[in-house]
Amino acid sequence: MYNKTREKKREGYKGMSSIIEFKHVNKYFGKLHALKDINLTIDEGQVVSIIGPSGSGKSTLIRTMNGLETIDSGQLIVDGYDVADKHTDINKIRRDVGMVFQHFNLYENHTVLENITLAPKIVLKRSDAENEKIAMDLLRKVGLEDKAQQYPRNLSGGQKQRVAIARSLAMRPKAILFDEPTSALDPEMIQDVLDVMKYVAEQGITMVVITHEMGFAREVANRLIFFENGQVLEDTDPEKFFDHPETERARQFLSKVI
Numbered sequence: 112m113y114n115k116t117r118e119k120k121r122e123g124y125k126g127m128s129s130i131i132e133f134k135h136v137n138k139y140f141g142k143l144h145a146l147k148d149i150n151l152t153i154d155e156g157q158v159v160s161i162i163g164p165s166g167s168g169k170s171t172l173i174r175t176m177n178g179l180e181t182i183d184s185g186q187l188i189v190d191g192y193d194v195a196d197k198h199t200d201i202n203k204i205r206r207d208v209g210m211v212f213q214h215f216n217l218y219e220n221h222t223v224l225e226n227i228t229l230a231p232k233i234v235l236k237r238s239d240a241e242n243e244k245i246a247m248d249l250l251r252k253v254g255l256e257d258k259a260q261q262y263p264r265n266l267s268g269g270q271k272q273r274v275a276i277a278r279s280l281a282m283r284p285k286a287i288l289f290d291e292p293t294s295a296l297d298p299e300m301i302q303d304v305l306d307v308m309k310y311v312a313e314q315g316i317t318m319v320v321i322t323h324e325m326g327f328a329r330e331v332a333n334r335l336i337f338f339e340n341g342q343v344l345e346d347t348d349p350e351k352f353f354d355h356p357e358t359e360r361a362r363q364f365l366s367k368v369i
C-alpha cells in the first residue's frame with residue numbers, strides 16, 4: 112500500500128538534533144499516575160507512531176508536548192524550550208509544533224481558506240497575497256482546492272481533517288502531533304487522510320502520531336512506541352514490533368487489533 116520513501120532519509124537524519132525530549136517526566140490527574148517517569152527523545156525528521164490501549168495515557172503524553180497538559184515533575188524540552196518553565200512562551204512552541212485532533216477543531220465560522228490563513232496572518236505576519244497563495248497550494252495538495260470558500264459545516268469528516276492538516280502545514284512547522292486523526296472518520300474517508308499524512312512525512316516534518324491504523328504505523332512510520340499504563344513499553348522499529356513484539360502485553364494488544 113505504501114512505499115518506504117523515507118528509508119534513505121532516515122539514514123540522513125542520524126546525528127541530527129532532538130526536537131522533543133522527556134526526562135523523568137511524571138503527570139498525575141489527582142491520584143491517577145498518568146505518565147510514569149517518561150524518558151523519551153524524538154529526533155528531527157522522525158515519524159513516530161504511538162499505539163496502545165485506550166486510557167493508557169497516549170493523549171496525555173502528546174498533549175504535554177505543546178502545553179495542552181502540564182507536567183508535575185521531570186523536564187520536557189520541545190523545540191529547545193523548557194515547557195514547564197514559567198518563562199517559556201508556549202505560543203512559540205505551538206508555532207513550530209502543530210497539532211491535529213480527532214475532532215478536527217476547525218473554526219466553524221470561518222471559511223476553509225480563512226481557517227488556513229488566520230494563524231500565519233496573525234502569528235507570522237504573512238502578507239495576504241503570499242498567505243493565500245500558500246493556502247491554495249496546500250488545498251491543492253490535499254485535494255480540496257474547490258472547497259476554499261466553503262464553511263466547515265459543508266465538508267465531510269475526511270475533508271475537514273485534510274483542511275486541519277493543511278492549516279497545520281501553513282505554519283511551516285517543524286513537527287506535527289496527531290491524536291487519532293482518523294478515528295472519527297467513516298472507513299471510506301480514512302485513506303484520503305492517510306495519504307495526506309504520508310505526504311507530510313515525505314516533507315521531512317517530524318510527526319508523532321497516535322493511531323489505530325496499523326498500516327500507517329508499519330509502512331510510513333520509522334519508529335513505533337507501544338504505550339501502556341503510563342509507560343513506554345516498547346520503542347522499536349515498526350516491522351520488528353509487528354513481526355516480533357517483545358512484551359506479552361504488546362502481543363495481547365496486537366492479537367486484538369490485527
Ligand code: ADP
Nearest residue numbers: 140143145163164165166167168169170171172
Ligand atoms: P489514551 O489517550 O491512551 O486513551 P488518555 O491520555 O486520554 O489515554 O488518558 C489517560 C488516563 O488519564 C485515563 O485514565 C484518563 O481517564 C485520565 N485522564 C485524561 N485526562 C484527564 C483529565 N483531564 N482529568 C482527569 N483524568 C484524565
Ligand code: MG
Nearest residue numbers: 166169170171
Ligand atoms: Mg487518546
